[in-house]
Amino acid sequence: MFVELGQYAVILALIIAVLQSIIPMVGAQKGWNNWMAVAVPAAQIQFILLILSFAALTYAFVVSDFSVRLVAANSNTDKPMIFKITGVWANHEGSILLWNLILAMFGALVATFGNNLPPALKARVLSVQAMIGVAFLGFLLFTSNPFLRLENPPLNGNGLNPLLQDLGLAFHPPFLYFGYVGLSMAFSFAIAALIEGKVDAAWARWVRPWTLAAWVSLTIGISYGSWWAYYELGWGGWWFWDPVENSSFMPWLVATALLHSAIVVEKRDTLKAWTVLLAILAFSFSLIGTFLVRSGVLTSVHAFANDPRRGMFVLGILAVAIGGGLTMYALRANTLKSQSVFSTFSRESGLVLNNLLLTVSAVVVFVGTMWPLVIEFATGETISVGPPFFDMAFTPFMVILIMVLPIGSILPWKRGKLGRTMQPLWGVVALSVVLGALVWSLQTGERMIAPIGLTMAAWIILGALADLGNRCRFRKVPMGEFFRRLRNLPGSDWGRVFSHGGLGLIIFGISAVIAWEVEDIRAVQFGEPYDVAGYTFTLNGVEDVRGPNYTAVVGEVVVQEGDETYLMYPEKRNYTVERTPTTEAAIDMGLTRDVYITLGEPQGESGYAVRTYIKPFVNWIWIGTIFMAIGGSFSLFDRRYRIAAPSRKRAPRGAAPAE
Amino acid sequence: MSEEKKKFNYVLLAPPIIFLGLAAMFFFGLQRDNPNELKSELLGRKVPSVNLTDLRSDPAPTDEDFNAPYPKVVNFWASWCGPCRAEAPILERMAEEMNIPIIGINYKDQPDQALAFLEELGDPFIKIGADFNGRNAIEWGLYGVPETFVVDENGIILLRYPGPITNAVLNKRILPLLGMTPEE
């Protein structure tokens, strides 16, 4: 019963989305206020309907209603409740419903809190948003209906792959979806702006928070996925340049560029056409990413094997949204006039360079991801593009970006002088180089990546601190005054310092782990100690253990690190029903290093193959991403968005005049 | 400000045109055959010789059945395999409505569970044999279950399809080989 209700809610939402995509748009063209006003309740009702339908599907999973095909295929009565719930979106149909729910949520947020938007802009934005909704609701209903019933329901369901029965993985997709879908908002604003032929500071002030929210979410999602891979998969790797990873990384790169160029539009009223293009591209990459992952066009055919119509449907959405968006851009971009000029050496130019570098790196990732398809198209041969390609082709642009970043972030708007700008940075340069040289002199005959990487990391991190000092006139004013300024620093400044610093930390972690990681694979006899990088390991023995739905071999390893001795328990599991073996690495985490042990195959009666890694500073990679996300959130809660945007009513003090 | 009445800027056409090329490539990507479908070395060859165990009360198929003088479909399946469940209704329909002879090979399964699976989802197979240790599957170059083969009246393998059969696969690939007209 509930399930049918969910189905009807989706149909109703689709009808409303169709109305919402037409009526407000016509109203805005003709200047009819009552037609434009339709957008607000329509967006809100759409959201409520989709909440209902999502709740209905969740209910079906919770009560294990196996007459619903999706539940039968993906759930099981023995599953813990939390995994029944996460099972709702751990499958194609459910994830598309979640996608729609988030899409509608963004629309409803604009409808509800966008009171200060010009009515025509608001109507057009919501109308474009509804068009995207029509496309994806259609996709849901016509190719991926989660509410289909089975004629003969099974007594119990199929279950869920044990690897998916992991909370880390369960909450990974929603973050990514939130990010992908969040970029739809920037897209809708861009299209609306093209129709109106007008982009101004207010427009940018509206686009930036949505992009920021999406960006923060994408950052968390990508980082989460990488961390999960590291601790759960037992490979010790954290980034594989896999098409699936790339398809979330490309929109992230473009969204990062968009965040920066939107600042220029907001503060300086220039770079408009470019920003609009980035807004279209950011969402385009989200869509292409979704397409690449779901259609299996690149690698796996099983993705759409069950229904080739899905692939064609998404391709259709892509063609209309991206093709239409870009064509509209080609026709209308000329109407976006920039109001101000800037000198060659200015913050604006710095941000332009940032944008170009990020976009080009996204292009590199894109070409590398698409290349197997291109080659197959051209020659019929099957190839794979591996990490060496990406390492080599992506890194140079990041290096340039890193070198110019601290300079760009303290450059003044409009026009700057090199000498003046570099003044607070010379110390940073010196310190970074000294640090790098120190590292170089301490290590012997190893690769240059450590000293270079550390120099760059120090340059970014210290540069961010110098930026902070410069902003609050450290040592130029009395300390009390400095702290007062620090306290009153706007959120966006903190955001900049934190996210740039986070980037520095990531570079530090990556360089350290690449340069100094020690990997050791060997056959180990029980009780025989072996040394790796100054640590002594002894595999005492293994024990057979029964888990709730698996059997496992658990090894006991004594680790001696200096004077300290501790035990670690690497595991090999075999999930009985699903017949899936998994490796559970034993990881001793730390800020300066991780000790990472996995068991391999048995070697005779009294031994095992053991893989041991010492991974210096690896956790700083994820700590860096946390800093980035925190930075993004600081910017998101900057007071100028509170003044311009949503919660005027809820935050009365926001009414204070802007600086 | 707007002193110049701007002409149309042709550079702006670049992004949509690039995208058009991309979309064309995606289209090609969707059209091509399954890239993972290994070109089976068995295509066009005789079926490998089999040695199967009885599963039902009737005897398991022998080489004779695979070489029987009519086209037939061979389906590898297992009760522990989710996609097999998904394709079960289609196999059922092929057997019931189209009278296609389907030989089932039960792969690495427990007999009681395999029989329960057939009990629950229907039994479309004219003959059925069990390959408990997977030895026969190696001969057939099996990549996983479900996997479906079309074998002609001379025992020559015409098609090997890995993954669950869908209506599209049935209509586009299987029925033509059996000399039957696709539905719709």
Add this chain to the structure above:
Amino acid sequence: MAGLKKKRRIQMLAVGLTLLASSAVVMGVAFKDGIEFFRSPTQIMAEMPAPTERFRVGGLVKEGSWVKGEVHRFIITDTANDIQVVYSGIMPDIFDEGQGAVASGNMINGEFIAVEVLAKHDEEYMPTEVIDALKAQGAYVEPTT
């Protein structure tokens, strides 16, 4: 004013094109090392690749061919031809005889010296989401990737 704007636009375009051009060059160089061709045992037998070329071979692990040890030896077959593979390292969890596997490495003196071995989970065609998830994490690799 308009002149300066135009100048700025030309500068931006120039920098952008330079970056794009250099990215093309860098990618061209990187493709030399970053691409691995995928070959089946039959293709290898038909045309033996040079020992210097790193490529991937995929197929089934022949039953009874896996000799375990610190150095693993096994045969990858496409049922028509066999390739002897040598690999020193730890096998992935789902590697087993009778299963699909992909190895990346070089063909040296008639043996394939693998640098990396990836197992393909074949017992069953896994649901999309599982594959997506695993692929996203690199735990699952398609034979041709």
